[in-house]
């Protein structure tokens with residue numbers, strides 16, 4: 001029985017993680033959960049899975065939640081509580097399904113407490129991948145990827161010698177605007193942007209997918225998780241999202257991992273690794289129903305966010321922090337109808353251009369640059 005702390009329990013990944021916990025009651029216990037403010041989503045999870053500890057974003061949410069709490073549940077609020085719960089001696093496995101760079105400090109604390117970590121929160125690796133991976137190495141902790149592409153690569157690399165790997169090939173669905181030209185992106189609505197062709201996900205990642213920034217963040221995530229050079233990470237468009245990613249080896253053999261677009265499969269993989277448990281929540285992959293799988297080149301001219309992410313990743317230092325913070329803020333402005341879709345890439349490009357990169361930034365510098373970048377983006381609009 002693994003005691004789990006689930007960070008981001010009310011989100012898309014969080015709720016799907018609770019499905020896996022419920023499906024395997026003899027393997028997993030939800031010991032603690034954290035969320036921001038969605039009390040209505042949290043209530044049934046608390047009722048059914050009875051965590052001992054619940055953490056919410058702030059005291060206001062705590063006061064809204066408390067009248068609904070029965071039984072022996074302790075409720076805390078604030079970021080410090082997140083940083084504490086991941087160190088709790090009762091916790092075996094931390095699932096980080098938080099959205100955004102708010103996940104950075106709890107990740108570092110979980111690593112220092114040598115917890116097993118199932119990791120979905122890609123923004124944390126983009127904002128401070130060097131710090132996270134340095135600590136992971138120092139404390140001998142593996143981050144088990146939940147993101148479907150990285151879970152695929154992890155599986156393709158199982159049992160292989162890393163020096164035999166030639167390149168990673170990350171697949172991209174193309175997102176909700178994949179068949180539009182750049183001119184046709186003028187004036188697109190958030191409702192259209194939120195219609196992902198294959199996956200049902202949270203709003204921010206769905207917009208990232210439409211702008212191709214999701215793939216950019218994933219390239220940086222792959223660089224960090226697998227210690228692979230940017231020259232050895234390729235991205236191709238694959239409309240069907242059946243092949244979740246691939247690894248090519250020195251002998252030109254290419255390993256691919258396939259599956260239905262159902263995030264509960266990679267979530268379960270990360271929770272049960274190195275074992276595999278049965279999964280019965282969907283009918284499984286029927287390749288005959290697809291007939292043909294498609295692969296296309298992705299153009300940097302059409303998808304400048306992907307280009308900016310490669311450039312920021314290659315430059316390293318504090319530049320990926322700026323990329324991530326500007327993107328998080330710009331996506332939020334788009335979702336709040338404050339800027340248009342093309343304004344997202346403009347805001348990011350403006351911030352990258354005006355930043356003087358600091359090499360090997362420490363945590364305080366990262367947090368400061370993150371806040372200052374967000375502030376600048378917000379002030380501008």
Ligand SMILES: NC(=O)C1=CN([C@@H]2O[C@H](COP(=O)(O)OP(=O)(O)OC[C@H]3O[C@@H](n4cnc5c(N)ncnc54)[C@H](OP(=O)(O)O)[C@@H]3O)[C@@H](O)[C@H]2O)C=CC1
Pocket residue numbers: 007008009010011012013014034035036037038039056057097098099100102120121122123146147148199200201202203204205263
């Ligand atoms: N959704 C998907 O299918 C995939 C997601 N990912 C990655 O997983 C991560 C989560 O994505 P997704 O589930 O879509 O996001 P959602 O927006 O659906 O969920 C985010 C979760 O984080 C919580 N949260 C946000 N800020 C705070 C805070 N300050 N304190 C406590 N909790 C907080 C939210 O709480 P609340 O809503 O209650 O405020 C919510 O539970 C992202 O990094 C994303 O890129 C990766 C692959 C696929």
Ligand SMILES: CC(=O)[C@@H](O)[C@H](O)COP(=O)(O)O
Pocket residue numbers: 147148149171172173174175199205208209210214215263
């Ligand atoms: C499910 C998952 O891992 C997402 O990151 C997904 O890959 C998004 O799809 P895109 O390929 O459209 O970015």
Ligand SMILES: [Mn+2]
Pocket residue numbers: 147148149218
């Ligand atoms: Mn992904």
